Amino acid sequence: MDINYIKGGVTSPKGFLASGIHCGLKKSTIKKDLALIYSEVCANAAGVYTKNKVKGAPLYITKEHLSNKKARAIIVNSGNANTCNGDEGLKKAKKMASLQAKELKLKTDEVLVASTGVIGVPLNIDAIKNGIPELTKKLSKDGFDNASSAIMTTDTFKKQLALEFYIGDKKVTLGAMAKGSGMIEPNMGTMLSFITTDLDISPNLLDEALKTSVKISYNRVSVDGDTSTNDMVLILANGLAENEPITEKDEKYEAFLKALNDLNINLSKNIAKDGEGATKxxxxxxxxxxxxxxxxxxxxxxxxxxxxxxxxxxxxxxxxxxxxxxxxxxxxxxxxxxxxxxxxxxxxxxxxxxxxxxxxxxxxxxxxxxxxxxxxxxxxxxxxxxxxxxxxxxxxxxxxxxxxxxx
Structure with missing residues (x-):
């Protein structure tokens, strides 16, 4: 099986758009702090989350919205983790999803939420509310680069990849962006990864493949031994590659898992390489x-x-x-x-x-x-x-x- 890396990121698969803007969460006006990934059709979705007992509010909302294993969009902010903020944090994470859903004319539970940044500081939801119209307007195939910039905290470079492989005569594409450079320890620490694919695969097998892949990639990364509070891997699969649907663990599933592992291991290495202050x-x-x-x-x-x-x-x-x-x-x-x-x-x-x-x-x-x-x-x-x-x-x-x- 041939895996071909291509230039791009989360918008490389068919039917995905992305954007990234500065909305005011970060002090620097030149640093982007709000990102959006959008699938033009309903996608099967799955997630893996930090095992820290202290979890950011967005994780609870995203888990709730993924109960039906479907999603259309992911909104992500950097600069504030929205963690240890009690009920107000949960309300604001939910509001992020509802505001973005309204702008995209979606149901609230079709939007997933992620945050990264400083813990214990109230989230400026008004800045996000004011930024969402521009964020939505700027959705495009070329928006993957801005989206990748907008999720960075102390990262020194953008972490994004895209690859292609074939299932039968159908070309399938995987795209991804990730962030993480400190408070990294196995079981997902200060690390976000968002993966998109146009593969047609059942929700249960997508979930199993993601969990299997995370075990040999992100969960084998450690920068400083600190397991953080917010972090997760999310994957959306919208089926637009029109491959024969993957409904069992056959050779098509194994081909997808091999490609997913390759992508995630490469992203994991980039995260480790970009550890805070790291040179090697x-x-x-x-x-x-x-x-x-x-x-x-x-x-x-x-x-x-x-x-x-x-x-x-x-x-x-x-x-x-x-x-x-x-x-x-x-x-x-x-x-x-x-x-x-x-x-x-x-x-x-x-x-x-x-x-x-x-x-x-x-x-x-x-x-x-x-x-x-x-x-x-x-x-x-x-x-x-x-x-x-x-x-x-x-x-x-x-x-x-x-x-x-x-x-």
Whole structure:
């Protein structure tokens, strides 16, 4: 099966439009803060949400509206999370949906809601109300770029992708935009992702595919170990590709799942790479584990270690920090069988064998680690399971960014 990446984002599939504007939620008048995704026909829809016990008001409203597994639009604001605002927060999230629905001549429950930004500050619903007419008027096929800009907070670059693949003789397109750079931990932390497709697929299978894909993509990202409150992945599938409907787990379903996984893993890597203050993407590959869950837990322990992250920032081949982080992960393994490698685009080097030091070329290791995408490969020699997880280094700028986040 061929997957072809194309230029674009959430409007690449047939029947989708998008827009993004500045409505006044952010202090800077040049930063967009309100986005809209719209399907010209009714779409099947599904969502996955943060597991934090403290959840933003938009999540409750979106879950409620997705009870029928249908949607036409998603409205998203940045600059304010609309979290920890009590009943007023819920009323405002609902009002965001109803105002947008009225402007689009839709039912309120056809509009999904998302917010991201500062927690515990009342949402300026009047700014959103005043911005919705312009936001709606600017809906277009070219609006994907502005929409992607409008959901950014401390992100340093837009995260959007589009791809094409075939089911039979029908071309199917997937588009997406995501945001996230801090307070990122597995189970959806300060991360939003919105996926569109013109695929014709049943609501139940769309929901299952999304949940399956999230487990091996977004839920394997960690920037700083803080699981946030607001964040979710939403997908809309409007059926305009006119493929033979996917109603069972057959080869058509597997083709879609493969494409969805590819898209989500690439977006996840971009999120990890754009961690607040980050200079390097870290991919930790755990091999030879007894179970996949063990491999995930060990990999997360490595990428969440401040000492590992700072060593990678400094291009220091300090493999002892890696072995140490494996050791406190509460997974049973034998340290005396562990091999560790560092890899990047310029090569690979083994730095630890059977849990002990070996002679290796420090200059070569430095050359490998000075690159901006680093792989830490760990072989446990205990079983046949593996997992890949993604994180980033820890630089001076992380503290600076989070020390004055509200200013």
């Amino acid at each position: 993407l870290i991919e930790c590959q755990i091999f030879g584990a007894k179970t996949e869950e063990d491999a995930i837990t060990l990999g997360k322990s490595v990428i969440n270690s401040s000492l590992v992250k700072t060593a990678i920032f400094g291009s220091d081949a300090n493999w002892g920090r890696i072995l140490c982080s494996l050791g406190y992960a509460k997974v049973n393994f034998n340290p005396e069988t562990v091999d560790i490698y560092f890899e990047s685009c310029v090569g690979s080097i083994k730095v630890c064998q059977q849990g002990s030091s070996i002679d290796f070329d420090e200059n070569k290791a430095k050359e490998i680690l000075i690159q901006d995408e680093i792989i830490i490969k760990v072989n446990l020699f205990l079983g046949d399971e593996k997992a890949y997880v993604w994180g980033c280094d820890l630089s001076y700028d992380y503290v600076k960014i989070n020390g004055d986040y509200r200013s």
